[in-house]
Amino acid sequence: MNINNLQASKGIISPSDTPTDEKNMPTPLKTGEVLRSRYKIRRIIGHGGMGSIYLADDLRLEGRQCALKEVEHDRTLPQEVVQQAREQFLREATVLARLDHPNLPKVSDFFSIGPRDYLAMDYVPGNDLRTLMMEARQKGVFLPEEQVLSWANQIADALSYLHNQTPPILHRDIKPSNLKATPSGLIKLVDFGLVKILASEEMTITILQGRGTALYTPLEQYGGDTGHTDRRSDVYAFGATLYHLLTNQPPIEARERFLHPENLTPPRQINPEISVRTEKAILWSMNLHPDERPQDIDSFRQALIGNWIPPIYPSKKPQPPTLKMILSTTRERILLGVAAALIVFSLIITLAR
DSSP: OOHHHHHHHTTSSOTTOOOOOGGGSOOOOOTTOEETTTEEEEEEEEEETTEEEEEEEESSSTTOEEEEEEEEOOTTSOHHHHHHHHHHHHHHHHHHHTOOOTTSOOEEEEEEETTEEEEEEEOOOSEEHHHHHHHHHHTTOOOOHHHHHHHHHHHHHHHHHHHTSSSOEEOOOOOGGGEEEOTTSOEEEOOOTTOEEEOTTSOEEESSOOOOOGGGOOGGGTTGGGSOOOHHHHHHHHHHHHHHHHHSSOOOOHHHHHHOGGGSOOHHHHOTTSOHHHHHHHHHHTOSSGGGSOSSHHHHHHHHHTTOOOOOOOOOOOOOOOHHHHTTSHHHHHHHHHHHHHHHHHHHHHHHO
């Protein structure tokens, strides 16, 4: 049974409520703590509504680091509700541990300690796409469309893999900060915080309560788990993410667009370098009604890039210094001048003899 619905039926919360009481937030683990004699905490690398995400050393596999996601359910809830939520967490963790795709971090372990549940997955090095976009924005430029489409192709691979599982798995929190670019150029879709498994009888099972990030959340997801979300919900968030990456501007929230449809600025009005095809595909994916969007990820990818297979762009390797770079400072120019003078002086002395 859906946890949000269960809580609402017992009068605990309304379906649209999300716990935000900081007093009920779990106390973070300390650097150096070791869990299960295996995971040594280094530092906090993220925060969620129900716990923190830690960078940890795997003491069994020397040199391996992992991301440890912590979940502690609201202590004010009845024990019956908490127990059902924890059982759902373990069921979903089992499913996630079976996933194996190059654009998804591998879930390697899950366990419980006292009232807290933990999910261990690969630590993904590199910058998230929000950071890369903000760097471009600070320079007054846009990310190259070809590079963003290369990322989009990889994201589509990951989402298509998730959506074609049995039963299908929805991510429900696609956004630039949940997409990381590794040094090799591989994109990883991280943070399964709001992942949802579609059971055959259409009941939903959710690891964590939440509604996603408002800027990228479709209208049908605003009701939490009470709304009917499906593959097309991820299509909307995917399109909204590409809108942000290509324009350096966040998209208008779906709720505001419902009241003021004219407020969404077409991408090419912000970044004229975007192709007409890319703009059309993004706007199609961001339609408010699910029936008016691409019905699956592959349809969206086809509209976006067709049969083109974009190359993967690795992070740029340091280039050997050029003469211009060497002479870019006063100190180097003085040293070069002194060296040249010594050579000329030596030549004069030699000829004088």
